Amino acid sequence: MQLVRPEKTSRPPANIVIVDDEISSVVVLEAAVKDLGKVTYTTTPADAIELIQDIQPEVVLMDIEMGEYNGVDLCKQIKNSPATAKTAVIFVTSHSNPDLEYFSLDSGGIDFLTKPINLKTCKMRVANQLALYYYAKDLENAKEELYNEKEQFKATLNSIGDGVVATDAQGIVTFLNPIAEHMTGWNAVDAVGKPIELVMDLKDATTHEKSINPAHLALEENRIVAMALNCQLYSKSGNVYRVEDSAAPIVDEQNRLRGAIVVFHDVSESIAMAVKMNHLANNDQLTGLPNRILLHDRLEQAIKVSKQNRLMTGLMLIDIDNFKYLNDSLGHHIGDILIKQVAMRLEFAMDANCTLARVGGDEFVLIVPNVREIRQLNTIATDMQEVMQKPFVIEKQEYSLSVSIGISINPTDAETEGHMMRNADVAMFRAKKQGKQCYCFFSQNLEQDLHERIELEKVLREAIDKNTVEVVFQPQIDMATQQINSAEALARLKDKNGNNIPPPKFIGLAEELGLIDLLGQQILRKSCTAAKEWYDKGKEIRVCVNVSALQFCSPGYFDQVFKILEETNLRTSMLELEVTETLLMQDIQVVEEILRDLSLTGIFIAIDDFGTGYSSLSYLKRLPVDVLKIDQSFVRDMLDDKQSLDIVKTISDLGHSLGLKLVGEGIETAEHEQILKSFGCQIGQGYHYHKPLAKKDFETIIL
Incomplete structure (x- = not known):
């Protein structure tokens, strides 16, 4: 027995036309299918073609033998007309001759019912044909929408003000938009097929050491990855740009990794202006906290001072759990207020010699200098989470939030700022995996677990x-x-x-x-x-x-x-x-x-x-x-x-x-x-x- 899928979407009633010269047959057929749509019938075969052309029904139930008129010939006329070519024709007959069934279906009919009509079978077969009709119609609409979306996406990529570089799953360039061509100095024709690290020559602005391209991290970890702090792009034409933004993996319909896309823009002018406008350069406009630029300087200084004192520097990457869901559901206005209140609570919980910075939409970084014992960081992380326990109240509405924290320590597990940020990110990722609302230290075990996870994923x-x-x-x-x-x-x-x-x-x-x-x-x-x-x-x-x-x-x-x-x-x-x-x-x-x-x-x-x-x-x-x-x-x-x-x-x-x-x-x-x-x-x-x-x-x- 074939199943009939329950209708989930609201559509206008289907049009069903019955053509039969016997009114008794019409009555039976109408009783079978009346619940499936609007039924129109004629007992005059001569009027059938004009009626069908006028209504353009989804399904026609037609007797094969109607006096001087033959349902097979009428079916051919229906199928030869562009307006009704997609109409499903179901033949009805009292004959059981298999040749008759073959010629009927060969003329363009889609199904065959024999008299006496079984109401349930008739209804199910018509319902199935309607389902197939709507499925084909939806598929056609989807193809058209996909084509339009593809053309719109292509035009968007070529017209936006950011550079866009796409790669395959091995990090080989497959696409550059005009802005990316201008900033990298590569023509798209020459760049396609080259490794992304060759086309995008990224270096640390202070040490001038080669930086890892975020596309590789996005491919390895299958998640969105931001560019490293203080990143510069060295153009093939000799220009140097300070750039920032992120990379994301590209997956197909089956969630198979197909490549990565890097979106970046030139922030050189912003940084030049930051020299003149200290506050805008060093502070997050929403919270007033230090931003990435000041964080870089503070972290650099904290590492130097801690080394001089033969002590450690701790870096905590703090991420608000499920914030994207709250921001999308409540609106950005409420989201901004929550971010500011979270910043105030985190500042309240930290020591005076620490630096708290906001580095992303819902991410904060806490620098803890001169750490003598690891348990100091345990205490601070616990305090950070405890201050989040009390609900946040906005416009008389309470909201519960929690944070996940990843902790990296210099020089125990990282020697440089970039390494500390990466390790803290790995540790925070682990904290999220453990159920959120917890903190996790980076360690070699974590690194090993991460590699094992990558292998398991492969x-x-x-x-x-x-x-x-x-x-x-x-x-x-x-x-x-x-x-x-x-x-x-x-x-x-x-x-x-x-x-x-x-x-x-x-x-x-x-x-x-x-x-x-x-x-x-x-x-x-x-x-x-x-x-x-x-x-x-x-x-x-x-x-x-x-x-x-x-x-x-x-x-x-x-x-x-x-x-x-x-x-x-x-x-x-x-x-x-x-x-x-x-x-x-x-x-x-x-x-x-x-x-x-x-x-x-x-x-x-x-x-x-x-x-x-x-x-x-x-x-x-x-x-x-x-x-x-x-x-x-x-x-x-x-x-x-x-x-x-x-x-x-x-x-x-x-x-x-x-x-x-x-x-x-x-x-x-x-x-x-x-x-x-x-x-x-x-x-x-x-x-x-x-x-x-x-x-x-x-x-x-x-x-």
Whole structure:
């Protein structure tokens, strides 16, 4: 049975025309499709072409034999007219001759209905044709919009006042706009194909040492990277420009890294004016704090003084958590007020000999000179976070903020200013990864972790690009019959040495990199393909596929599942989607809508690891859930821990009261199985039965 996707967008009613010389047939057809759009009919075939040309309907339902008129000939006329060439023609006939069906479809018809008309089948087929019609129309509009957007983007890049240089994934130049040509001294024709560090000759303005091009950092770390402080661009023509701005990675539709883009502008005149206008040069206009220029001088002096005193200099990079979301949702006016209030609190928490600077939209740098012991920096970082605990009040509205802090120390982990900033940025990035609202010191371990992360990212991206992530299956056993009736699909990824990478590690990274949609689709497709193969061999084994909360809440998730089911031709009842309690803490209205759409198609919905989260029972009651999976941590401990046993019993009672099927995970012994059976648990999963098996090994126990 083919699925009909629920209509999500509002459109004007579809026009459907019925052409049949028998009014009784018209009445039946109209009854079948009246809910799908505006229905117009004629029982006079001679008027059909003029009527269809006037209305230009999306779908025409037409009898083949109508006295002296032939529906096949009328169809050819419809298809030969530019105004109605895209109209879908569905033939209706009481004949069952296969040749008649062939010639009808060969004339341009799109489907074929036989009398007597089945109302449900007729409605579904017309609905499917309408869906295809709108899909084709949307695709055509999207192509036109994409072309216009491309031309507009090209014109914009060539007309903006900033220099723009694009590279491929190896840092080789692929594009220069006119401003970039002027500032670098390179013609675009000559620059394309050259390494970006050759075209953009960047050096430190004080030491004149070669600077790392931000495009390389953007490619290596797959994130937006600002240019180094105090950066100069040496033109091929001999000119020198002070430049600043940033680089960002370029990814394609599948989130594969395709290159980087550097946007920069000449700030030489601004710096020259800064000499005359000290305040504007040295202070951030919004907060009054030192800006990057003064920060450079203060940091340079702090390092010199600390070295003379044989002490250390600490640098803290402070970033407001989730500020972009607040700024975009509340407006820049409120965002600016929050920035100023944050600056005031940070100043209040720091020592008098420290320097606090604002270096970006929501980033601050704190310089701590003459550090005797590391614990001094611990104390300052703790103070910085404590002053953020009290809500910020703006126009009688409270806002809660937190900060993540990365700390670098000279000379312990960095010798130069640029190195300190880079290390602090790495440490701050780690603090964000650890859950935000914390601080982190840079160390060689962090550097090593960063390299390991880059390697893992390469392995993950390559596996997704080549579709080599393996799916293994752990059987689920009906404890009453001891038969396998389902299997949980589990993703497996190996590193370059062939060792398994823990799933939480690479799945968490996929979420962080925005690759979880593509990874989830590949796992679902392989799982559905396996289930269809087993079904065709006489084994009805339902596959249970885990869904990431990020993937589930991404736009178009229902469409992803719908498409894969159609591609693999798998019955919806053969698929079970497992969501975690964490998902229920998202926007409950959105979650409920998606779950109901999935459930209505016949897909089973399971709550995985139940008992470990904080979901509301009221949510659980209102959602279309079929299965509760009791978390394995409780099952494994229930033999020795009464509290775990009580939790398992409570979850079982709850599942029975809600009419849900219960699955016990982590069953390792017969005693585990016996207790769960006594609680009314129907399905078991764990090493007592089978470990997760490769597809070919799984098939040896079911076929």
